[in-house]
Amino acid sequence: MLRNTKKEWLIAYILVAPFVAIYGLIFVYPTVDMFILSFQDAPLIGTGDFVGTENYERLPRDRRFNTAFWNTAYFVALTVIPGTLVALAISLGVTRLSGRLQSLVLALFFLPYILPVSVVFRIWDWTMNFQFGIAMHLLDALGLERVPVFQTSTFFMPAVAFVTIWWTCGFSVLLFLAGLRAIPQEIYEAASLDNTSRWRTFRHLTWPLLWPITALVLTIQLILQLKIFDQVYLFSQGGRPNDNLVMVYYIFQRAFVNNQGGRAAAIAVVLFIMVIIIAALNFQLMRLSERNK
Amino acid sequence: MTPKTVRRVNWIGGITTVLTVVIAVLWAFPLYWGIVSSLKPENEVVRPFIELWPDTLTFRHYWFALTETQIGAWYLNSIVTSLGVTVVTVTTSLFAGYALSQLRFPGRTILWWLILASFMVPTQVLIINHFVLMADMGLLNSWAGIILPQLIHPVIIIVYKQFFDQVPKDFREAAAMDNASEWNVLFRIYIPMNWGVTTALSIVTFIWAWNAFLWPFLAVTKTEMMTITVGITQVFDAFGVYYARQLSAAVLAGFPVALAYLLFQRKVTQAITLSAGIKG
Numbered sequence: 001m002l003r004n005t006k007k008e009w010l011i012a013y014i015l016v017a018p019f020v021a022i023y024g025l026i027f028v029y030p031t032v033d034m035f036i037l038s039f040q041d042a043p044l045i046g047t048g049d050f051v052g053t054e055n056y057e058r059l060p061r062d063r064r065f066n067t068a069f070w071n072t073a074y075f076v077a078l079t080v081i082p083g084t085l086v087a088l089a090i091s092l093g094v095t096r097l098s099g100r101l102q103s104l105v106l107a108l109f110f111l112p113y114i115l116p117v118s119v120v121f122r123i124w125d126w127t128m129n130f131q132f133g134i135a136m137h138l139l140d141a142l143g144l145e146r147v148p149v150f151q152t153s154t155f156f157m158p159a160v161a162f163v164t165i166w167w168t169c170g171f172s173v174l175l176f177l178a179g180l181r182a183i184p185q186e187i188y189e190a191a192s193l194d195n196t197s198r199w200r201t202f203r204h205l206t207w208p209l210l211w212p213i214t215a216l217v218l219t220i221q222l223i224l225q226l227k228i229f230d231q232v233y234l235f236s237q238g239g240r241p242n243d244n245l246v247m248v249y250y251i252f253q254r255a256f257v258n259n260q261g262g263r264a265a266a267i268a269v270v271l272f273i274m275v276i277i278i279a280a281l282n283f284q285l286m287r288l289s290e291r292n293k
Numbered sequence: 294m295t296p297k298t299v300r301r302v303n304w305i306g307g308i309t310t311v312l313t314v315v316i317a318v319l320w321a322f323p324l325y326w327g328i329v330s331s332l333k334p335e336n337e338v339v340r341p342f343i344e345l346w347p348d349t350l351t352f353r354h355y356w357f358a359l360t361e362t363q364i365g366a367w368y369l370n371s372i373v374t375s376l377g378v379t380v381v382t383v384t385t386s387l388f389a390g391y392a393l394s395q396l397r398f399p400g401r402t403i404l405w406w407l408i409l410a411s412f413m414v415p416t417q418v419l420i421i422n423h424f425v426l427m428a429d430m431g432l433l434n435s436w437a438g439i440i441l442p443q444l445i446h447p448v449i450i451i452v453y454k455q456f457f458d459q460v461p462k463d464f465r466e467a468a469a470m471d472n473a474s475e476w477n478v479l480f481r482i483y484i485p486m487n488w489g490v491t492t493a494l495s496i497v498t499f500i501w502a503w504n505a506f507l508w509p510f511l512a513v514t515k516t517e518m519m520t521i522t523v524g525i526t527q528v529f530d531a532f533g534v535y536y537a538r539q540l541s542a543a544v545l546a547g548f549p550v551a552l553a554y555l556l557f558q559r560k561v562t563q564a565i566t567l568s569a570g571i572k573g
Contacts, residue, residue: 007475008396008397008398008475009396009398009399011392011396011475011476012392012396012397012398012401013398015388015389015391015392015396016388016389016392016393016404018384018385018388018389019385019386019388019389019450020389020404022381022385022441022444022445023407023411023445025426025441026423026426026441026442026444026445027411027414027416027419027445029422029426030419030422030423030426031414031419031422033422033425033426034418034419034421034422037421037422037425044421044424044425045425045428090313090316093309093310093312093313093316094313096306096309096310096313097310097313097314101314103558104317105313105314105317106562107554107555107558108317108318108320108321109317109320109321110554110562111321111324111551111554112320112321112324114500114504114550114551114553114554114561115324115504115547115550115551116503116504116506116521116522116546116547116550117504117506117522118506118522118523118525118526118543118546119327119522119525119543119544119546119547121526122327122525122526122539122540122542122543123323123324123326123327123540123543124323126326126327126330126536126539126540127323127326127327129536131339132338132339132341132536134326134343137341137342137343166320166323171565171569174562174565174566175566175569178566198305216569216570220569223413223415226415227415227417229417229507230506230507234526237526248417248418248420248507251417251418251420251421252420252511255420255421255424256424256511261421261425264421265421265422268418268419268420268421269418271415271417271418272414272415272418275413275414275415275418276413276414279413280413
């Protein structure tokens with residue numbers, strides 16, 4: 001078949017044009033603009049003078065930046081691996097079920113993921129309400145002291161991490177289920193003929209075969225949780241926002257509360273680079289582990 | 294296999310099954326608790342024990358939310374902006390995905406790499422510059438302003454490209470024999486063959502847009518322009534410290550997406566696994 005190259009180009013450009021236009025306006029331009037802004041002492045709206053790397057030099061001595069940085073790391077530690085393990089356990093349970101029962105149980109685990117963050121916030125704010133929440137009845141029943149969970153800096157991050165795992169776990173469960181379905185049933189039949197114990201079957205068959213999915217879930221979770229904002233912001237209302245800062249929250253505070261666009265952009269650049277480095281490292285690690293097999 | 298092992302295996306299996314079901318029920322319990330609390334009169338809501346069903350069932354709080362607050366306007370804003378995001382994202386991604394999969398043109402490789410790279414970039418870091426850009430364009434507090442920055446979903450292009458790559462080449466060659474134009478090939482063969490993916494991707498894009506919080510929260514300062522996701526948490530005086538009222542508003546905000554999921558459960562799960570790069 002003779003291809004009419006010029007015409008093919010034209011059609012291709014017409015097809016990609018709307019996407020490229022949006023992508024340029026909403027993605028490429030703002031990204032470049034963010035880097036430029038981070039070297040200026042500009043307010044949120046309006047122009048500023050070029051100040052070199054001053055916005056960056058301030059960061060190591062900035063108390064709020066340190067809080068935001070370590071809280072983000074803490075939050076990642078509290079959610080990524082625990083959340084992945086919970087999802088794995090759930091999917092191992094769900095995969096045993098079949099038919100209608102399976103889809104019902106899966107729906108129960110998955111429903112929270114589909115809900116907006118503000119609904120999740122309302123539900124848990126109510127459940128953990130200091131005066132009337134059922135979680136407090138539970139503490140009473142256990143003979144423990146009630147805690148105003150979201151007003152204390154000790155319990156804030158773990159509680160938000162718990163809610164986040166509850167909320168987003170369904171997503172990872174779906175991925176694990178897809179992975180488990182892809183494992184051929186004959187392998188298990190062979191193992192059960194050999195009278196292999198459950199734990200050994202899991203350890204030597206399921207876990208290694210599922211590892212690519214586990215690595216994928218961990219990567220997605222890691223990148224997702226670095227960008228946390230919504231839950232932390234919502235649960236901080238009426239609490240102690242300055243103790244609960246995370247990176248995106250601090251960008252928001254600097255830009256929209258303190259009206260310092262330049263300094264906020266510097267924090268944004270730091271987070272941007274953090275995510276890129278972690279994503280690239282992760283990708284390399286996954287490639288290496290593939291090669292070692 | 295000896296009879297003894299069979300019994301052991303079934304026993305453990307049975308416990309696991311029961312445990313899974315029990316945990317699933319507990320997992321969803323807060324959702325039930327939120328809904329049931331929103332159906333109780335305020336004085337019952339604050340009773341110090343767990344009552345699984347209201348003594349007096351009331352829809353008063355829903356009536357209040359629908360008539361006394363701006364929830365109607367928020368619903369409209371959410372529907373319009375989520376539909377806008379869905380239609381624009383899915384159509385532009387479909388066209389771009391088709392071109393990347395089926396056509397050869399200068400710049401193709403660079404574009405593909407850019408899309409793959411932007412997959413990793415967190416759009417949350419762009420909030421400042423999105424805000425400045427939308428302010429410059431005079432789009433704050435408008436539907437267009439809520440929609441525009443939400444249009445970056447590179448994953449949808451990636452999924453489309455994969456699907457178009459898998460359409461057998463025979464279709465293309467047969468169409469070329471008939472002298473069919475490129476547009477005919479796209480609209481008569483490739484799009485109809487992939488309706489399933491298009492619906493699945495549209496449903497999840499809609500759900501994502503409906504659930505978006507950070508950007509709609511920043512883009513809107515006027516209460517009547519808020520989306521429902523933002524409105525129910527930002528307008529305190531509308532609901533007061535009435536737990537049941539707040540919960541009824543939350544149920545109203547979550548209802549459309551929960552319904553979409555329950556109706557299209559298979560499509561949603563397919564699209565979610567696809568979006569993570571796994572063939573569902």
